[in-house]
Amino acid sequence: MFTLPILSQVLVNGLSLSAIYVLVALGFTLLFGIMRVVNFAHGAFAMLGGYALFYAYGSLKLPYPIAVLGSALTVASFGLIFEVLVYRWFYQKMFQSMIGLMGLNMAIVFTSVMIWDVNERSIPAAASGILTVGELTIPLDRLVIMGITIVVLIMFWFFVTKTRHGLAMRAASQDVEIAAAQGINTTVIYRLAFFVAIFMTALAGGLYAQTYALSPFVGERPLMVAFIVVILGGMGSIPGAALGGVLLGMGESFLSTFYGAAVSSFVSFGVVVTLLIFRPWGLLGKPE
């Protein structure tokens, strides 16, 4: 059962799942950490990312890197409309944001049902070959997913730690009022953080829909994942989101390969509920 080829398969699947999960959760935790909104519409933006990739890569046949980044950028720019119309009202209002954004989720998902019906579509894979190294076989499309994610994560890390806007964003996430008093334009920083968060979510949604299937309801799973990962790592903590994403991705890949998908869901939910009860601020978060 635990032979090297199978274990390596589990590892590769786990890493590509982790990559998607980290992207989803980073966007979620960014919105929570800076604006204090619990983004229940997160899955809806992931779903829109899926449809954008479907058109950019499946229909327009753009080169893959352009299609995948371009579709995420398109969704993020489109998302700014919602930032102005909806999100702005809910900044720093945690409870209202939960219910209001559940409403936004419902509105986006069912508008999509009206536009694209409920049938599942598939996005062609980016690469179909298999890489064989000794006993290990690695599907190329998984490698592509990991590669894109790593590039985006490095860009994100560079942006947050090395640029002035990144510094301003970190300052705002620590204390908005003090940051504003130091001359940081919080409206711009909020909009920037929103853009970055939706970009990563839409990217993850595209990769997720490509790995599985695309339908208006494809966002449910990423939303759930974002919750679990962010609770695991600690709400608002960026390293926490990365750690949680890898833990969930690897755990899920391992458990569902050896014990089935149901066991894997029960275990991940059970772990998170237990963690919430004993350590609600998560593994790397700070107690309030």
Added chain:
Amino acid sequence: MANQNNVSSVAGHPTKVALLGYSPWAWLGAIAAMSLLLVWPLVFSNKFYITIGTMVVLSAIGATSLNLIIRTGHVSLAHAAFMGVAAYTCVLLQLRLGAPFWLAMVAGCLASGLLALILGPIVLRLTGKYFVLVTFLVGEIIRMIFVEWQSLTGGSNGIQNIPPGLDLMKTPTGFYYLALGAAVLCVGIVWRILSSEIGRAMDAVREAEKLAASGGVPVIQLKIMIFVIACTLVGVYGILQTYLVQYIDPSAFNMEASLNLVVMNVLGGMYYLLGPVLGSTFLSALPELLRGYVELQRVIFGVILIVVMAALPGGIIGALGALRRLYQQATSGKTT
């Protein structure tokens, strides 16, 4: 006498003439609403409208029972899952063990209450967003158990053709009056709790938990008690709803169903008992009347939720109250 009260309420002393703390207008409204509910099936003999009436009064049970939990400062997203526990218990007891309906129904409600008694002490220690998240996950876990325990629950296909539990359930009118009776009983229980000393203790806990505790309110015990009562009551809704559609499957008890109950509260106004009653009337009648546009109505609900949360946190009741204050300001401005 009514005239006198009218004058006093304009002057800003609304409770001078009051029966049990309610103005004659409130009593008049309650009596009018009750008589409308009583004659509803006689006025509309159409089966469709009677069934809509049944769904409205049933959902009022669900929304008001959730209101109990909300009044202690917790928003539960697992409420529909408790509904499901009661419904599955009742249906299985009746179908597999041949238990009489009343017994099965009581057992079903007790089952969801018992589950609340087990889970309550654990989850109620969390507050605010953590409580919302943990109940969201607990609700999903319970729903997954319904899906995975196929030998017992029939998995995601559920159980079809559930026979009527009582003779009363065989006609739409009979079912309507049964549901109305249950709703009046449940809403009455909730009203009695909220207007008692326990209700005031709940308000205190919601507004300032530590202060309430130092004032001698047993906070966690109170929360658990309310949680158990609310989950027992929502069992009535789950069971009757299942027997109304004669079909049970896990999708009826998912997050969206819980969310619907929250929406009823938010839309109507969370901090008045009338809020969830109004919200449930609106939210369960409208979808039935707009059957042809299922997606569009979901979009509209979503937009309503956003607008209510962004602009009117008090819901319909809050908006009415604000209008009334505006009106009073305008009239008092004229006289002085």
